[in-house]
Amino acid sequence: MLVLGIETSTPQASVAIGSEQGVIASAMVSRGASYNEFLLPAIRFCLDQAGIDYRNLGGVAVSLGPGLFTGMRVGVATAKALAQALSVPICGMPSLDLVAYEVRYSPRTICVALDARRGEVFTAFYRSSPGGIQRMSPYGIEKPEQLAIGLGSRIEEVLLVGNGALLYKEEFEDLGSVVELGTMSHAFPNAQALVELTVPRMFREDFDSLYDLKPLYLRHSAKRIQWERIRGSRSA
Amino acid sequence: MPRSLWTTPETVVLERRIVDRDEDTLVLGIETSCDETSASVVKGGREILSNVIVSQVDLHGEYGGIVPEIASRAHVEALTPAIGEALRDADLTFWDVDAIAATLGPGLIGSLLVGVAEGKSIAAVLQVPFVGVNHLEGHLYSNLLADQTAEFPAVALIISGGHTMLVHAKGHGDYEVMGGTIDDAAGEAFDKVARFLGLDYPGGPEIDRLSLLGDPTAIHFPRAMLGEGSFDVSYSGLKTSVINYVRKAESRGEQVSVENVAASFQQAVVDVQVTKTIAATKAAGVHRVFLCGGVAANSGLRQGLAEACQRDGFSLHVPPLELCTDNAAMIAACATQMLRRGRTSSLNASPDPNLPLV
Numbered sequence: 013m014l015v016l017g018i019e020t021s022t023p024q025a026s027v028a029i030g031s032e033q034g035v036i037a038s039a040m041v042s043r044g045a046s047y048n049e050f051l052l053p054a055i056r057f058c059l060d061q062a063g064i065d066y067r068n069l070g071g072v073a074v075s076l077g078p079g080l081f082t083g084m085r086v087g088v089a090t091a092k093a094l095a096q097a098l099s100v101p102i103c104g105m106p107s108l109d110l111v112a113y114e115v116r117y118s119p120r121t122i123c124v125a126l127d128a129r130r131g132e133v134f135t136a137f138y139r140s141s142p143g144g145i146q147r148m149s150p151y152g153i154e155k156p157e158q159l160a161i162g163l164g165s166r167i168e169e170v171l172l173v174g175n176g177a178l179l180y181k182e183e184f185e186d187l188g189s190v191v192e193l194g195t196m197s198h199a200f201p202n203a204q205a206l207v208e209l210t211v212p213r214m215f216r217e218d219f220d221s222l223y224d225l226k227p228l229y230l231r232h233s234a235k236r237i238q239w240e241r242i243r244g245s246r247s248a
Numbered sequence: 249m250p251r252s253l254w255t256t257p258e259t260v261v262l263e264r265r266i267v268d269r270d271e272d273t274l275v276l277g278i279e280t281s282c283d284e285t286s287a288s289v290v291k292g293g294r295e296i297l298s299n300v301i302v303s304q305v306d307l308h309g310e311y312g313g314i315v316p317e318i319a320s321r322a323h324v325e326a327l328t329p330a331i332g333e334a335l336r337d338a339d340l341t342f343w344d345v346d347a348i349a350a351t352l353g354p355g356l357i358g359s360l361l362v363g364v365a366e367g368k369s370i371a372a373v374l375q376v377p378f379v380g381v382n383h384l385e386g387h388l389y390s391n392l393l394a395d396q397t398a399e400f401p402a403v404a405l406i407i408s409g410g411h412t413m414l415v416h417a418k419g420h421g422d423y424e425v426m427g428g429t430i431d432d433a434a435g436e437a438f439d440k441v442a443r444f445l446g447l448d449y450p451g452g453p454e455i456d457r458l459s460l461l462g463d464p465t466a467i468h469f470p471r472a473m474l475g476e477g478s479f480d481v482s483y484s485g486l487k488t489s490v491i492n493y494v495r496k497a498e499s500r501g502e503q504v505s506v507e508n509v510a511a512s513f514q515q516a517v518v519d520v521q522v523t524k525t526i527a528a529t530k531a532a533g534v535h536r537v538f539l540c541g542g543v544a545a546n547s548g549l550r551q552g553l554a555e556a557c558q559r560d561g562f563s564l565h566v567p568p569l570e571l572c573t574d575n576a577a578m579i580a581a582c583a584t585q586m587l588r589r590g591r592t593s594s595l596n597a598s599p600d601p602n603l604p605l606v
């Protein structure tokens with residue numbers, strides 16, 4: 013089954029097409045064109061390179077974020093429309109899982125930290141499990157210094173990956189060898205991992221509902237946060 | 249980055265489906281420029297087969313105005329089901345559709361992006377043309393859709409929470425903007441005054457309702473006419489004088505009649521808009537007036553403009569409410585006409601929040 017994967021939740025956007033035999037075509041751009049201008053031409057490029065057409069696709073996979081709101085929305089909207097027009101199933105995957113999946117061979121506990129802007133990072137903890145990864149924590153959003161305190165109190169060794177980990181790397185320097193920092197090549201979620209992770213879900217028919225699928229924001233709109241603060245201070 | 253890699257000719261030139269008869273062209277329209285999510289199928293540019301509108305009014309109500317981030321999120325959730333329902337209502341599948349249209353602007357960028365991304369994706373799969381439509385041009389077509397006797401040339405008053413504009417529509421794709429607002433859109437002025445008076449959101453319909461209970465001549469608010477030859481309007485002065493009137497009355501300990509304030513304020517808006525519209529129609533030398541946009545639902549404006557048009561021998565065309573407010577049927581209708589002129593967009597098309605009409 014050929015699955016199209018779309019990942020646009022960070023400044024690095026990518027698309028990939030693959031099956032149970034692996035990824036057969038992919039395209040990636042970092043801080044280049046807008047997601048909206050990149051996506052359809054990039055998908056066309058992958059289809060052409062793979063020698064197939066939209067109608068050969070058996071499913072659509074999309075990264076749900078957390079990440080940049082606009083990117084997540086363009087990615088999810090595009091994926092939903094493609095799945096709808098093609099009448100094929102859709103699966104959504106959190107961006108943090110994709111980053112962890114890429115470093116799944118590490119014996120350490122994996123902590124993914126993606127830049128959430130406004131001085132915060134999106135985080136989740138994982139450990140490798142046969143054939144993949146297992147998430148050990150809820151998806152969260154916190155300040156890098158809070159994450160550093162959490163990491164310092166852990167007894168096991170941690171591999172810290174993601175563009176958020178690199179952006180705030182000085183926060184984690186004091187933790188010494190307990191925390192190993194991932195490199196730039198594993199700093200972003202990518203569509204190849206998305207396709208690899210989704211193909212088994214497609215075979216299990218573990219689909220998401222097309223009408224209900226939405227991005228994983230992990231943060232209210234600024235207006236709502238401001239509103240709740242005002243209401244909170246009034247009731248206090 | 250080698251952009252040329254992504255813009256190979258195949259991505260731009262689509263296999264154009266040949267439609268046997270132009271009047272049978274089926275266009276799926278998408279509209280997400282502001283706070284309504286809408287999808288519609290229109291046949292031959294004139295017959296509405298479906299027009300699904302999902303309003304977000306409830307989501308924005310507690311904030312007293314549209315919150316762009318909340319609007320964008322709601323579009324992502326509502327658009328796919330809306331498209332599904334529009335096709336079901338029309339008893340069609342995607343593969344029956346000859347072209348996909350979506351609003352390219354003007355509007356909220358985050359909202360526009362959702363509709364454009366979905367519209368382009370569907371067009372790519374179906375290999376049919378994608379038509380990016382100007383939202384304001386779309387409003388003009390709401391009149392043509394609603395009323396078979398409505399034709400260009402006409403002078404259109406496009407009036408809503410987002411725009412206030414007088415357009416001389418000479419023919420399809422041939423427009424001249426005669427005037428606009430130099431500050432607030434009319435609907436925005438309604439909402440701001442309503443919020444000041446403590447009325448529920450959206451404020452326009454509330455003011456209209458209260459106006460019927462009040463005396464429009466009770467208070468004289470200023471009418472900013474901005475000179476003889478100008479078709480522009482301004483609402484900031486009017487808004488300020490409403491606020492000043494209420495504050496002064498309250499400081500004197502007087503009981504303010506909200507009904508009279510609403511009626512007098514609405515009358516001032518109506519007087520300005522009717523005067524400008526009639527003057528523009530005379531200047532353009534046409535005999536047809538189109539009223540469109542959300543504020544076209546205002547009873548005072550409808551009545552005032554109807555009386556003035558009758559006096560001057562102009563025919564007035566006002567679409568029903570579901571075509572006055574933002575809707576995808578007008579976008580599909582406009583796109584059908586653009587297709588006839590061979591105007592389609594590429595799959596690289598991006599929305600423009602400030603897209604001008606001409």
Ligand SMILES: [Zn+2]
Binds near residue numbers: 383387408541542574
């Ligand atoms: Zn509008």
